[in-house]
Structure formats: structure tokens, C-alpha cells
Amino acid sequence: MPMWSKILLAIFLVIMIVKLWPAANHMMKHGPKGSADDWKAALIPIAAVVGFVILLILMVRG
Amino acid sequence: MAEREGFEPSEGVNPRRFSRPVLSTAQSPLRTAGARIYDLPGFREARLENRELNPHLSLKPRKSGIMNLNISLKRKQRDMNRIDSTVVRSQGSVISTNKVLKNTYILLSVTLLFSAMMAGLSMTMAVSPGMSMFASLGALALIWLVLPRTQNSTAGIFVVFAITGLLGFGLGPLLTYQLGIPGGARIVGTALGGTGLVFLGLSGYALTSKRDFSFMGGFLFAGLIVVLIAAVANIFLAIPVLQLTISAAIVMLMSGLILFDTSRIVNGGETNYIRATVGLYLNLYNLFVALLHLLSAFSGRD
Numbered sequence: 021m022p023m024w025s026k027i028l029l030a031i032f033l034v035i036m037i038v039k040l041w042p043a044a045n046h047m048m049k050h051g052p053k054g055s056a057d058d059w060k061a062a063l064i065p066i067a068a069v070v071g072f073v074i075l076l077i078l079m080v081r082g
Numbered sequence: 083m084a085e086r087e088g089f090e091p092s093e094g095v096n097p098r099r100f101s102r103p104v105l106s107t108a109q110s111p112l113r114t115a116g117a118r119i120y121d122l123p124g125f126r127e128a129r130l131e132n133r134e135l136n137p138h139l140s141l142k143p144r145k146s147g148i149m150n151l152n153i154s155l156k157r158k159q160r161d162m163n164r165i166d167s168t169v170v171r172s173q174g175s176v177i178s179t180n181k182v183l184k185n186t187y188i189l190l191s192v193t194l195l196f197s198a199m200m201a202g203l204s205m206t207m208a209v210s211p212g213m214s215m216f217a218s219l220g221a222l223a224l225i226w227l228v229l230p231r232t233q234n235s236t237a238g239i240f241v242v243f244a245i246t247g248l249l250g251f252g253l254g255p256l257l258t259y260q261l262g263i264p265g266g267a268r269i270v271g272t273a274l275g276g277t278g279l280v281f282l283g284l285s286g287y288a289l290t291s292k293r294d295f296s297f298m299g300g301f302l303f304a305g306l307i308v309v310l311i312a313a314v315a316n317i318f319l320a321i322p323v324l325q326l327t328i329s330a331a332i333v334m335l336m337s338g339l340i341l342f343d344t345s346r347i348v349n350g351g352e353t354n355y356i357r358a359t360v361g362l363y364l365n366l367y368n369l370f371v372a373l374l375h376l377l378s379a380f381s382g383r384d
Contacts, residue, residue, distance in 0.1 A: 025215055026317050032219055033314045037307055039226065044303035054297030062298055062341060065287050069280050069337045073330075073373065076276045080269055080381040 175350060183289075183347055185355035189242065190362055196243055197250030197363075204254020211255045218252035221245045229360065238356040246363055256371070260378060269381055273374040281366055284337055288344035295338075295345040302338050309335060326379055332372035336365045 021029075054062070204214065224245050232238040260266045288295065309331050316324045343361045346352040352361075 021211070025212060028219070029215065030314050030317050032222060033310050033317075036222075037310045037314075040303055040307055040310070044300065044307055047303055048300035051300045052294075052297045058293070058295075058297055061291065061293055062295055062338065065284055065341065066334055066337050069284070070334065072276065072280065073333055073376065076272055076373070076377060077380045080265070080272055080377050 178353070179348065179350050182353055182355045182358065186347060186358040186362065189239070189355060189359040193242055193246040193359065193363055194366070197246040197253075197367075200247045200250035201253045201257060204251045205258050205261075207254070208258065209251070209254045214252040214255045217248045221248035221252070224248070225360065225364075229357070233354055233356045242356055242359055242363075245360060249363075249367055253371075256374070260374065263378075265381065266378075269377045270374065273370060273377050276373055276377075277366060277370040280337060280369065281340060284340045285344050288341050289348060292348055293345060294349050295341045296349070296351060298338055298342050302335060302342055305331065305335050305338075322379075326376065329372040329375045329379075332368055333376070336369040336372070339365045340369075 204217075209217075221244075224241060228241050229238065229245070232241045257270060260270050263269075309328055312324065312328050312331075316328060340362070343352070343358065343365065347358050352358045
């Protein structure tokens with residue numbers, strides 16, 4: 021990738037970070053807090069996705 | 083003795099006396115709009131009396147220990163009116179949520195097809211990586227600058243098609259490269275199928291469980307910022323392990339965002355189907371690209 025396109029891409033990503041930062045800050049300070057059960061209910065399907073991706077990787081390696 | 087508490091339970095399961103004449107025919111459950119409140123979130127604890135408790139009889143207070151329901155006709159009428167008005171409001175919000183959900187998924191399906199067509203067009207035209215980058219950045223500019231102004235009008239639908247078309251067009255060189263390596267078609271197909279299954283599974287879970295995943299918002303957005311910072315660094319450092327870590331993190335973050343966005347629609351937090359469609363599309367797009375990168379890297383053919 022030529023240097024100018026790397027710089028352009030980096031600028032866009034920094035703009036994205038700058039736009040997301042206030043929203044992320046606000047949500048972390050004032051957003052709803054989940055209980056242990058809520059986090060369990062969210063992390064279990066994400067863990068299942070991770071397992072599924074590992075399975076896909078094993079499939080393409082084979 | 084019968085009037086004192088003792089062998090009779092103070093709260094009877096069946097509050098009617100045996101001597102009270104039972105209605106001769108089985109009465110159908112009270113199927114007013116109120117009965118449907120059992121299905122509405124937040125109203126599952128509501129109790130409806132069925133018609134076996136004859137509304138025309140006023141139960142007199144009894145001195146026995148059996149719980150009695152001294153509900154007058156007026157009080158019951160008042161309760162029913164309150165339930166009905168509440169049900170009408172809740173029913174309205176459920177209908178509205180279902181409408182947003184339906185419109186979101188219809189628009190998402192059509193835009194995914196359009197995006198795939200544009201990706202095919204990009205591959206056919208053998209678009210350069212530079213052109214594809216401009217297409218992707220153009221889509222980002224549309225999301226930031228144009229979509230907020232048009233998301234509440236019909237023009238927003240055209241903007242959504244423009245966004246998804248440009249992002250699909252930008253995928254052309256990546257797909258051309260992947261299909262060019264041995265076994266690449268299998269990798270692309272696996273990534274596509276895997277993305278679809280992950281999306282269907284997580285969406286189905288969010289829709290059926292009806293849980294509120296809004297508590298994840300702060301964590302997900304913070305994670306996105308960390309990943310973006312790492313991505314900026316890796317543009318110049320070009321460390322393969324870091325790139326793989328970024329892709330793995332994107333898979334997990336996009337999975338979380340699918341749960342987050344879907345639950346926002348289900349629980350009424352998102353009422354604009356155009357915005358919801360773009361959100362879900364971006365989750366799918368990023369998930370596909372990250373998964374493609376992981377599969378390609380670990381297949382050993384990259």
C-alpha cells in the first residue's frame with residue numbers, strides 16, 4: 021500500500037476514534053450497568069461464536 | 083369451628099366455596115385484549131380473572147379464614163378499563179417494535195443482495211485497491227454526513243443503498259485476491275456461511291430471549307476505540323500477529339454489537355429502521371471481513 025493511502029486511511033480511522041470517543045465516554049459513565057446474570061447471558065453466546073470460528077478455522081485447515 | 087383458621091388454608095387455591103353453584107358450561111377464558119398482556123414484556127405478572135368469577139355477583143366478605151375476593155362490579159370495571167388502556171398503549175408499542183423489526187430485516191436483506199451485486203461488479207471490472215479504498219471511505223462519509231440528515235425521510239433508503247453499494251464495491255479487490263489463491267473459493271464461502279450463521283444465531287437469541295443488552299454499550303464502544311487505535315498503529319507497523327489479534331477482536335466486538343443492536347430494536351430503544359439497518363449491515367460487513375482474514379491467515383494459503 022503506498023504511503024499516501026496509509027496516511028489517508030489513518031486519518032479516517034482517527035476521525036472515527038474522535039467521533040466515537042464522546043459516545044463511548046458517555047455510555048461508560050452513564051449507561052446502564054448489567055448484573056452478573058446479564059453478563060453471563062451476553063458472554064455465553066459470544067464464547068459460542070469464538071468456538072464456532074475456531075471450528076471454521078479447523079475446517080479450512082483440513 | 084369452620085369459621086376459624088385451622089384445617090382450612092388461609093389462602094385457598096380455589097377461593098370459591100363448594101356450595102356456590104358452579105357455572106354449568108365451561109366458560110372460555112377471558113379473551114379480551116387484556117388476555118394478551120401475558121405475552122407482553124413487563125406485564126407477565128398481571129393477573130386476569132377469568133369468567134368463572136362471575137362479574138355479576140358481588141362476593142360478600144366472609145369471616146372464614148378462606149381468602150375472599152370482595153371485588154365489587156365497579157372496582158372490577160375500573161381495573162379492566164385500566165388494563166385495557168394500558169394494554170392499548172403496550173400493544174401499540176409492540177406493534178410499532180414489530181414494524182421496525184420487519185422493515186429493518188427486509189431492508190437489510192435487500193441491501194445485502196445489492197452489496198453482493200456491487201462486489202461482483204467490482205471483481206468483474208478488476209477495480210484497483212486504491213479505488214476500492216475510496217469507495218469505502220466514500221461510504222463512511224455518507225454515514226457521517228448524509229445519513230443523519232436523511233434517516234427520517236424516504237431519501238434515507240437511497241442513502242442506505244448508496245452506503246451498502248459502495249462498501250460492497252470496496253470489497254472487490256479483497257475478494258479477487260482471496261479467490262485467486264488455491265482453495266480461496268472455499269475460504270470465501272466458509273467466511274460467508276459462517277457470517278450468516280453467526281448473525282442468525284445471535285439475532286435469534288436476542289429476539290427470543292428479549293433480554294436488554296444495552297448494558298454492553300460502553301464496553302463495546304470502548305473496545306471499538308481500542309481496536310481502532312491498534313489498527314492505526316498497525317497500518318504503519320504492519321505486524322501480522324497484531325493484525326490477527328485485531329481481526330479476532332473485531333469478530334467478538336461485532337458479535338456483541340449484533341446482540342446490542344438487535345436488543346435495542348426489540349426493546350424499543352431504536353425506532354428508526356434505516357439507522358438500524360445501517361448498524362446491522364456494518365456489523366455483518368466487519369464480521370465478514372475479519373472472519374475472511376482469520377480463515378485466510380490460518381489456512382496457510384495466504
